[in-house]
Amino acid sequence: xxxxxxxxxxxxxxxxxxxxxxxxxxxxxxxxxxxxxxxxxxxxxxxxxxxxxxxxxxxxxxxxxxxxxxxxxxxxxxxxxxxxxxxxxxxxxxxxxxxxxxxxxxxxxxxxxxxxxxxxxxxxxxxxxxxxxxxxxxxxxxxxxxxxxxxxxxxxxxxxxxxxxxxxxxxxxxxxxxxxxxxxxxxxxxxxxxxxxxxxxxxxxxxxxxxxxxxxxxxxxxxxxxxxxxxxxxxxxxxxxxxxxxxxxxxxxxxxxxxxxxxxxxxxxxxxxxxxxxxxxxxxxxxxxxxxxxxxxxxxxxxxxxxxxxxxxxxxxxxxxxxxxxxxxxxxxxxxxxxxxxxxxxxxxxxxxxx
Amino acid sequence: xxxxxxxxxxxxxxxxxxxxxxxxxxxxxxxxxxxxxxxxxxxxxxxxxxxxxxxxxxxxxxxxxxxxxxxxxxxxxxxxxxxxxxxxxxxxxxxxxxxxxxxxxxxxxxxxxxxxxxxxxxxxxxxxxxxxxxxxxxxxxxxxxxxxxxxxxxxxxxxxxxxxxxxxxxxxxxxxxxxxxxxxxxxxxxxxxxxxxxxxxxxxxxxxxxxxxxxxxxxxxxxxxxxxxxxxxxxxxxxxxxxxxxxxxxxxxxxxxxxxxxxxxxxxxxxxxxxxxxxxxxxxxxxxxxxxxxxxxx
Numbered sequence: 139x140x141x142x143x144x145x146x147x148x149x150x151x152x153x154x155x156x157x158x159x160x161x162x163x164x165x166x167x168x169x170x171x172x173x174x175x176x177x178x179x180x181x182x183x184x185x186x187x188x189x190x191x192x193x194x195x196x197x198x199x200x201x202x203x204x205x206x207x208x209x210x211x212x213x214x215x216x217x218x219x220x221x222x223x224x225x226x227x228x229x230x231x232x233x234x235x236x237x238x239x240x241x242x243x244x245x246x247x248x249x250x251x252x253x254x255x256x257x258x259x260x261x262x263x264x265x266x267x268x269x270x271x272x273x274x275x276x277x278x279x280x281x282x283x284x285x286x287x288x289x290x291x292x293x294x295x296x297x298x299x300x301x302x303x304x305x306x307x308x309x310x311x312x313x314x315x316x317x318x319x320x321x322x323x324x325x326x327x328x329x330x331x332x333x334x335x336x337x338x339x340x341x342x343x344x345x346x347x348x349x350x351x352x353x354x355x356x357x358x359x360x361x362x363x364x365x366x367x368x369x370x371x372x373x374x375x376x377x378x379x380x381x382x383x384x385x386x387x388x389x390x391x392x393x394x395x396x397x398x399x400x401x402x403x404x405x406x407x408x409x410x411x412x413x414x415x416x417x418x419x420x421x422x423x424x425x426x427x428x429x430x431x432x433x434x435x436x437x438x439x440x441x442x443x444x445x446x447x448x449x450x451x452x453x454x455x456x457x458x459x460x461x462x463x464x465x466x467x468x469x470x471x472x473x474x475x476x477x478x479x480x481x482x483x484x485x486x487x488x489x490x491x492x493x
Numbered sequence: 494x495x496x497x498x499x500x501x502x503x504x505x506x507x508x509x510x511x512x513x514x515x516x517x518x519x520x521x522x523x524x525x526x527x528x529x530x531x532x533x534x535x536x537x538x539x540x541x542x543x544x545x546x547x548x549x550x551x552x553x554x555x556x557x558x559x560x561x562x563x564x565x566x567x568x569x570x571x572x573x574x575x576x577x578x579x580x581x582x583x584x585x586x587x588x589x590x591x592x593x594x595x596x597x598x599x600x601x602x603x604x605x606x607x608x609x610x611x612x613x614x615x616x617x618x619x620x621x622x623x624x625x626x627x628x629x630x631x632x633x634x635x636x637x638x639x640x641x642x643x644x645x646x647x648x649x650x651x652x653x654x655x656x657x658x659x660x661x662x663x664x665x666x667x668x669x670x671x672x673x674x675x676x677x678x679x680x681x682x683x684x685x686x687x688x689x690x691x692x693x694x695x696x697x698x699x700x701x702x703x704x705x706x707x708x709x710x711x712x713x714x715x716x717x718x719x720x721x722x723x724x725x726x727x728x729x730x731x732x733x734x735x736x737x738x739x740x741x742x743x744x745x746x747x748x749x750x751x752x753x754x755x756x757x758x759x760x761x762x763x764x765x766x767x768x769x770x771x772x773x774x775x776x777x778x779x780x781x782x783x784x785x786x787x788x789x790x791x
Contacts, residue, residue: 307653313739315754354656354738368634478536485755486556486568492742493568 173416175200176209176220181273183436186429193423196416213238213408221417224272226403227473231262233406239268240407242418249425249443256467257442260402261475269404270421271442273434276462276470277317277399280379280391285370295325295394298371299348306351308370310363313355315488317399318345321373324397324471331476338483345491364389377439379459391459393466400470402442434460523769530762540758549763569747569764576744577771579658579733580726583665584673587722588715590666591673595714596707598674599681610678613671621668625735628664629655632736656738664732672721680714681707720779724772744768 173190175182179202187198201220203209206229212218213233225233233239244250245266250258257271279298283289287304291297299322301309311318322344323330328337353369360374364382374382379391405424407417423429430441431449440460447455454460462470476484533544554570555563598609616624631637632654639651654660684707692702708715730745737743742750744764751761 315750349740352740354740356739366635481536485757488750488754489568489572489747492740492746493571 171196171413171416173198173222173413173420174220175222175224176212176218177202177224179204181224181437183432185436186432189429189432190420190423194416194419196413196419198420216410219412220408221411221413222420223406223408224403225406227261227401228475230260230269230404230406231475234262234268238409240409240411240414240417241267242407242414242421243267244270244421247418247422247425249422252425252427252443252445254442254444254467256400256470256472257402260404261473263404269406270425272403272405272424273437273439274400274402274442275439276376276393277312277321277401278374278376278379278391278393279371280364280374280382280389280459281371282364282367282386283388283390285367291371291390291392293392293395295321295396297392298373299325299344301348301351301371305370307353309351310353310360310369310372311348311355312360312373312375313357315484317373318355319484319487320397320399320471321394324394327396330471331474331480333477333479333483335483338487342487342490345487349491376459380438380454380457383457383459384453393462393469395469397471398466398469399473401473526762526765530759530766532759534757534759536756539756546759549757549759552760553763553767572742572747573744573767573771575658575741576727576729579662579665579743580723580729582662583669583726584719584723586662586666587670587673588719591670591718592677592711592715595674595677595681595711598678599684600686606682610675613674613678616667617671621731622735624668625664625731628660628667628736632660632663655736656740658737658741660736660738661733661741661743664736665726665729668729668732669722669726672725673718676717676721677711677714680711680717684710716779720776723775727772728768 173196175198177200182200187200190196190198203212206226209223209225210229210232212220213223214236245258247270250266250270253271257274258266260266260269260271263269279295281291281297285308287302297305298309298311319341320330322341323332326337326340326344328340332338356363360372360378361381363369364372364374365385374391376391379389382389383391405421407414407421411417424433425443427443427445428449430443431446434441434446434454435449435451438454438460440462447461450461458466529540530549531545531547533541533546534548535541551563552566552569554566556566556568557563594613598606598613601609629636633639634651634655636655638654639648642648643651688706688710689702692706697705728745729743730749733741733743733746745768748761748764748768751757751764755761
């Protein structure tokens with residue numbers, strides 16, 4: 139669902155991306171000094187392709203995939219001649235585990251020092267030997283000050299899980315098991331990878347008590363629902379919150395103090411990349427502030443490079459939903475790869491909630 | 494080749510494509526589904542092909558306690574029962590609405606009939622998803638129905654029409670109503686209207702005529718309509734997802750969840766087979782109960 143938001147963002151630029159891809163394949167694709175990226179559709183700024191070529195003389199081309207399953211399948215089948223790929227957290231873990239990635243020692247790279255502290259490690263690649271962060275986003279909630287009593291809500295999951303009387307029936311949740319589970323876990327102070335049924339019960343109790351006050355659980359139309367004022371509070375992804383604010387500038391995106399989940403997409407290099415040296419140079423280059431800012435300006439999501447803020451487009455820079463204020467950094471909670479036992483509990487809670 | 498041989502060959506050639514289609518598109522996928530439902534679960538999505546386990550079926554009825562013992566589990570049963578109940582409700586409302594409509598249609602003249610049949614099938618020209626979204630626009634708090642009622646002063650607060658079982662039942666009935674109207678219409682249309690006249694000549698009241706003449710003759714259509722509404726309603730996915738607001742799962746959503754968020758393919762396959770079993774049982778009951786009437790109408 140996060141993907142859909144992202145892919146839909148720059149539909150108009152699809153033609154540009156396609157043209158670039160076509161041009162790349164028109165030339166001698168395997169010539170020396172070329173770099174082949176493999177990425178989501180409309181998830182990489184064309185401007186950066188030219189810029190990298192100008193700075194280093196290496197020609198860059200992009201090819202697109204529609205799902206991470208495609209990416210994984212292609213890599214397992216032998217790489218497909220790509221030098222740089224952009225998987226999400228879950229896929230990264232699988233790739234490292236299955237030995238599909240080159241150990242490029244990102245932590246030794248010159249620009250590694252530019253990364254925000256929270257991104258210097260990641261589940262599946264704890265030492266940052268294989269990957270650098272690309273884009274990231276958060277799951278918090280958005281509210282409309284005009285519809286809440288007093289015009290202000292606490293920066294806490296409490297406002298969602300134990301809504302004030304006036305807000306009962308006017309809150310909406312995402313219909314995404316992991317996001318809802320994580321939020322309830324932060325709120326109850328339980329580890330989100332818990333294997334203890336008693337702790338899972340605590341999470342279920344919170345969710346069951348909340349359910350009568352929830353208007354609906356849905357991942358679709360979260361933006362319109364807020365703009366139309368159908369609900370006062372909506373659990374939401376930050377990219378969507380940014381677009382609510384375009385229409386409703388007063389809307390507030392909250393990073394709940396108990397913990398706010400964030401997802402990360404990374405930049406990595408397949409084990410058998412044809413142009414390994416250029417790929418490493420590219421990964422390092424992507425961690426420079428101005429380059430990261432150009433990437434964000436195109437995708438509309440945050441990057442993990444400190445100092446990139448001043449190069450951001452104004453509407454992104456000024457929106458705390460996208461450009462996370464530093465004081466909220468400690469509230470961010472990274473993806474964790476949970477055990478099967480824990481996944482079973484989470485699933486049981488979700489099914490009980492919906493039965 | 495003998496004459497009989499030729500006939501057999503000819504028949505085989507005629508039946509062949511249909512048999513092939515059934516084998517390739519129905520039997521093979523079903524067998525694969527049954528096979529997967531007995532395989533191990535890969536937590537990152539997929540199936541452990543080399544592992545045999547009945548775990549998916551155990552899961553349907555029981556849950557494992559901490560010490561490994563099994564306890565009855567009513568979560569999935571609750572969802573399945575809700576699906577059956579909502580489908581039954583859909584069927585009943587469709588019948589109550591569809592029967593008079595079909596009667597009305599069947600008693601018009603030929604030109605009107607064509608127009609009316611066209612109008613009943615018209616919604617099928619629009620995607621189901623779009624039609625469900627249309628219901629959201631009608632039913633929501635600031636939607637058409639509530640706005641009109643508020644404006645008329647009938648209510649002072651918007652009625653909670655959306656995101657509950659009521660909305661799901663409305664959406665399902667709307668989606669499947671034509672499946673009820675058309676078969677009943679087809680069987681009513683064949684009725685010889687002189688029978689109705691004869692019944693009036695014999696001093697039957699309107700109600701008696703309907704009960705003793707029209708309903709028995711329309712029965713095959715009614716049974717067919719009920720089956721055609723009940724079965725697809727049981728597997729509904731889009732309507733409970735959109736109109737139910739994700740609060741009331743039906744079995745279709747439960748299956749979808751196993752292949753999506755839960756990444757439990759074997760259990761999803763087992764649920765799919767269980768749904769198939771439910772459908773077969775309900776069809777079998779119909780066939781048993783109404784065999785006489787169905788054959789009598791031929």
